[in-house]
Each structure stands twice: as structure tokens, then as C-alpha cells.
Amino acid sequence: MGADSGFDMVPRLSQGNQDRREWERFLEGVKQYYADDEQVEVGPRVIQFKAGEWPSLPMEGHKFLRFSSKITGATAAKTGVENYIREVQELAKAVFGGRIRPWNELFDVWGFYRWDFVHATMKLHNLVGTPLESPAVWLVLPSRKDIATPEPIPLTSVNNQGNTDLYEVMAIPGRGKGLVAKVDIPKGTQIICEKPLFTLRSSAPPSMHHLVAEKLKLLPNDKQREFLSLHNNFPGQYAFAGIMRTNALPCGPGSSVGGIYSTICLINHSCIPNAHNNWNEEAQHETIHATRNILAGEEILISYANEPSQARQRKLRESFGFQCSCELCSQPLQAIQASDKRRADIEQLDETIGNPVAMMSSPQKSLAACHDLIHVLDQEYGGTVIALLARLYYDAFQICVAHGDQARASVFAERSYMSRVECEGEDSPVTQKVKGLMRDPTKHPSFSAYSTRWRSTRTARPRNVDANSFDKWLWKLSG
Numbered sequence: 001m002g003a004d005s006g007f008d009m010v011p012r013l014s015q016g017n018q019d020r021r022e023w024e025r026f027l028e029g030v031k032q033y034y035a036d037d038e039q040v041e042v043g044p045r046v047i048q049f050k051a052g053e054w055p056s057l058p059m060e061g062h063k064f065l066r067f068s069s070k071i072t073g074a075t076a077a078k079t080g081v082e083n084y085i086r087e088v089q090e091l092a093k094a095v096f097g098g099r100i101r102p103w104n105e106l107f108d109v110w111g112f113y114r115w116d117f118v119h120a121t122m123k124l125h126n127l128v129g130t131p132l133e134s135p136a137v138w139l140v141l142p143s144r145k146d147i148a149t150p151e152p153i154p155l156t157s158v159n160n161q162g163n164t165d166l167y168e169v170m171a172i173p174g175r176g177k178g179l180v181a182k183v184d185i186p187k188g189t190q191i192i193c194e195k196p197l198f199t200l201r202s203s204a205p206p207s208m209h210h211l212v213a214e215k216l217k218l219l220p221n222d223k224q225r226e227f228l229s230l231h232n233n234f235p236g237q238y239a240f241a242g243i244m245r246t247n248a249l250p251c252g253p254g255s256s257v258g259g260i261y262s263t264i265c266l267i268n269h270s271c272i273p274n275a276h277n278n279w280n281e282e283a284q285h286e287t288i289h290a291t292r293n294i295l296a297g298e299e300i301l302i303s304y305a306n307e308p309s310q311a312r313q314r315k316l317r318e319s320f321g322f323q324c325s326c327e328l329c330s331q332p333l334q335a336i337q338a339s340d341k342r343r344a345d346i347e348q349l350d351e352t353i354g355n356p357v358a359m360m361s362s363p364q365k366s367l368a369a370c371h372d373l374i375h376v377l378d379q380e381y382g383g384t385v386i387a388l389l390a391r392l393y394y395d396a397f398q399i400c401v402a403h404g405d406q407a408r409a410s411v412f413a414e415r416s417y418m419s420r421v422e423c424e425g426e427d428s429p430v431t432q433k434v435k436g437l438m439r440d441p442t443k444h445p446s447f448s449a450y451s452t453r454w455r456s457t458r459t460a461r462p463r464n465v466d467a468n469s470f471d472k473w474l475w476k477l478s479g
């Protein structure tokens, strides 16, 4: 018997340079502090607490989540475990400040992370002892790769606007406020669905300021306050226009109409996002979906810009007024250059795919460019760019449909549909449109518009073949 106490790290450590440096500084602090204490050993990759059955745990490349101990009267007194917790907590606070959240179940102060999630993570690392039985001090350090293995924590309710079961608003070092996942959020989950406070077409600051004032007059007081509390990177004479410029999200790709949202506008940018925002024109609302599994304690991040780093940074600076400090932008120069090369390749392949003359005269080359693009996208974004994949599969659909190939067209439409469901939801008008084309590609206006050289029926796809052979057929690969 006994109660647990400790502290959590919220948001959890990222793989970014600043977090790595702070983690190193924290470890160095622990090392120096316990230099004369034989019970504690801090190696380059391990903190080992030797008293009782305290475990030693690997750290490199992992993310710090929880440090805790079970307090049992006699054992606690014998091992002095409470002192260790308090001391390490102070050392952590000195480096990580407000990210360190102390808790003590004895006094009904609960941790940020749920125990079932923490236990699942510990099991993955084969940690010795069990936190429920031994007077142990634990550092729980899950890595990104662990995410597929723990049982996802059931989501208790539908995730509409105002339901904060999935996330909470928190201060994020260097980025103002942000949204942080409270539980593991599986890929494809709709995290938020929100109606805008208002939408407005973009215009020059003086007129924008005036138009926003008109919109605000129509809102109730609490909604006016929500707008006024949003961040402004362009303070000055036209403050309302500054808030719009900092926060508005386009109502659809490339739209000059922007929407303002009380919650969604608190989501920060990452050049490698883990979530996707989408405007549903029919329902007139914006949704946020997880584009990969997001761990409890991770910040929820969307992308405001996708270009190679120089163009991207310029856009973020000039259009949105900030210098990006995301995981990618805080990588060493060499890694950023490698990413730039991939993003330039992505742009180049996009151009090739979108070239109508090539699509008409040499569709096989256009299809090959789609195939190449999948690999570059995967290398750059690690499978988190469902929205880009949805578009890519739709491009491949268009190439096939324009040459009368219903079999391939319906497979590509199916893939595009599945990606759309994951990043926009079943009820998105675009998802529904692609679903219709998946069932009957001939409904597309450019069916057989360029030629019938690839003519096939919808059911002519190969059956009972392995994935490799199917892919060879689908992409018209030789060999």
C-alpha cells in the first residue's frame, strides 16, 4: 500500500535541438548534484538509482514523461525516496521551468498522464519491478516508435468544439499558447470541429480593421473577448487586422476568405505537423484531424507553410510575423539542407504531374512521377502527410481516367478516399465526391478525354496477387 508522488513533463520532450540541450543540462545537473552520493549513478545514457529495486533506464533518443515513486511509510523513510523526488524535481524545474508538474496522490493532486498509459510505456521498455509494488523511482521515457504498441486509451466522447477530453491549452516555451494532447490520440481521429467566430475576405489593413469591427459588433460579448484575446504579431494602428493576419485560416486551399476560431487559432505551426486542418464548405466548419498517432503530452501542430526552408521561413516571417522554432527548423544545417532537397524534389514532381501536355502525350511518365512522389513524401514527412497523399492519389486517378482506364482509376480513387477520410472525415464534400468516383470513374468529366489507350473496365483489377505484384500492375512498373 502507499501513494504515488512525482512530477510529469508537459509538454513532453521533443527531439528538437533546444529540448535536447536542456535535457543534457538537466542530466549534467543531476550528475553534479549527486556526485558524492553512491546511491545515484548518472551515465551518458542512464540514470541509475541503486537503492532498493530502483531501475536503471535508457534515455538516448527518448522522451521524458514522468518521474515518480510509490511512498510507503517505512520504506520511504529507509531509502529517503521522497527527498530524491523533491531534489530531482527542483533540478528539473531549474531547467524546464513550468513544464515540470509536481503531483502527489496522497493529497489528491493527480498527474497529467493516466497510469494505464504510463504502465503500457514502462512495459514496452521492460522496466524491472512494478511501480505498484516496489518503492521505485521511475523515469519513463517513451520513444516515438513506441506509439503503435500501447493499447490506445479509449476516447470517452465525441470530440466536438469545447470538448477538452483530448487536449488542453497550455503555455508552450517560445511559442505563446498551444494545444497539448491529454491522451493518446490515434491517427485519423477528429480532434476538433469548430464553427468560425466569423469569416472575412482578406483586404488591406485599414479596410480589414474596419470590416472586423463590423463583424465584432454582431458577436456576443464573450465571443468578442475570445477574438480580442487571440495573439497579435502586428500590433499598431490596425490591431484587428493584425489579429486576423496572425490567426485567420483560409476557408479552403488557396481561398482569400479566412476564418477565425476560438480554439483552432491556438494551434501552433510545425514544418512536420502531426495534424491537418480542413474547411468543410458544406457544413461551414473547420476540422482538425490527427495525421499520425499523437502521444499524450505532445503538442498538436498543423502546417501553415510547406515550401523549402528559405521560402517557408520568409513566408512565416512576412505573412505570419514569426520565426519558426519547430522540430525541423531547430535541426543542424545538414539536416535542413537534406529536407530542402526533398521539398524541392516534391515541388518539381508536382509540376511534372500537373503538366497537362505530359499527361496527354506521355501518361506513363506522369504516373511514374506520382509513384516517385510517394517515396519522397514518405522520406520527408514519414507518412504524416495524408492530405498530400490524398491529392497525389487523386492526380493518379485523373491520369488514368483521362485515358479510359477505369480499373486503375477506381483503385486510386479508393486510396484517395481513404486518405481523405483520415484527414477530413467522411462528411467532407471532397471525401464524398471521391467516394462517388471510386464507385463509378466514368462520372468524371474527363473520362477518356485524352485517349482510350488504357481502356479497361472497373472490375479489371488483378485478384489474388500479392501486394508487390498488385503495385507493379497499378503503377505500370516493368520488371
Ligand SMILES: C[S@@+](CC[C@H](N)C(=O)[O-])C[C@H]1O[C@@H](n2cnc3c(N)ncnc32)[C@H](O)[C@@H]1O
Pocket (backbone or CB within 6 Å): 174, 175, 176, 177, 178, 230, 231, 233, 246, 247, 265, 266, 267, 268, 269, 270, 320, 321, 322, 323, 324, 325, 326
Ligand atoms: C495562430 S497563433 C497560434 C497560437 C499562439 N501561439 C498563441 O499564443 O495564441 C500563431 C502564432 O503562434 C506563434 N507560433 C506558432 N507556431 C510557431 C512556431 N513553430 N515557432 C514559433 N512561434 C510559433 C507565432 O507567434 C504565431 O504568429
